[in-house]
Amino acid sequence: GESVGLHLPTLSVQEGDNSIINCAYSNSASDYFIWYKQESGKGPQFIIDIRSNMDKRQGQRVTVLLNKTVKHLSLQIAATQPGDSAVYFCAENSGYSTLTFGKGTMLLVSP
Amino acid sequence: DGGITQSPKYLFRKEGQNVTLSCEQNLNHDAMYWYRQDPGQGLRLIYYSQIVNDFQKGDIAEGYSVSREKKESFPLTVTSAQKNPTAFYLCASRMGIGGGANEQFFGPGTRLTVL
Numbered sequence: 001g002e003s004v005g006l007h008l009p010t011l012s013v014q015e016g017d018n019s020i021i022n023c024a025y026s027n028s029a030s031d032y033f034i035w036y037k038q039e040s041g042k043g044p045q046f047i048i049d050i051r052s053n054m055d056k057r058q059g060q061r062v063t064v065l066l067n068k069t070v071k072h073l074s075l076q077i078a079a080t081q082p083g084d085s086a087v088y089f090c091a092e093n094s095g096y097s098t099l100t101f102g103k104g105t106m107l108l109v110s111p
Numbered sequence: 112d113g114g115i116t117q118s119p120k121y122l123f124r125k126e127g128q129n130v131t132l133s134c135e136q137n138l139n140h141d142a143m144y145w146y147r148q149d150p151g152q153g154l155r156l157i158y159y160s161q162i163v164n165d166f167q168k169g170d171i172a173e174g175y176s177v178s179r180e181k182k183e184s185f186p187l188t189v190t191s192a193q194k195n196p197t198a199f200y201l202c203a204s205r206m207g208i209g210g211g212a213n214e215q216f217f218g219p220g221t222r223l224t225v226l
Contacts, residue, residue: 041222043219097159101155
């Protein structure tokens with residue numbers, strides 16, 4: 001079936017840099033997308049979401065961009081901090097109240 | 112985490128034994144979900160329930176069973192029929208039933224190891 005995937009499995013940045021995590025999706029009918037952060041040994045935590053009728057949404061230090069033309073989703077983290085080190089998952093609304101998750105990108109932030 | 116509790120945090124099981132993982136939420140959410148996560152992998156949906164006394168199979172339901180007798184509880188049983196049960200199990204809940212775009216809230220997870 002259709003699934004969500006990620007371009008980069010690991011992203012290493014320096015503290016203070018901006019980080020961009022990318023995600024490609026294949027289901028053009030998806031109408032909702034969400035980013036989660038997962039620290040080691042813990043459950044995923046909601047970061048930000050976006051509906052398909054929007055191109056951009058901003059939160060605190062995070063921005064999600066949606067390009068429906070090329071079916072691409074990105075998460076931008078401004079002024080990355082060591083506490084941002086985690087695995088980041090994108091997910092799409094794949095059906096009736098369910099989400100399909102990508103494999104995740106590990107973000108490593110060096111001091 | 113966010114009103115969802117899972118127990119135990121770590122669980123060890125001998126081959127051939129059934130084991131039940133607990134998931135409780137006090138968020139008054141209608142929908143609940145069970146996912147399995149393997150190392151370096153994303154989350155795969157096992158079962159989900161949108162309302163009490165009703166549940167649906169996810170992508171990898173074989174070897175698992177669930178019940179939803181109460182709104183706040185959604186236990187998962189890993190049966191001996193599950194050939195590779197060692198994994199990190201995550202429970203989630205979501206406000207509202209049916210379609211829509213509500214986020215899912217996750218519990219802290221249970222790490223199951225088969226000895």
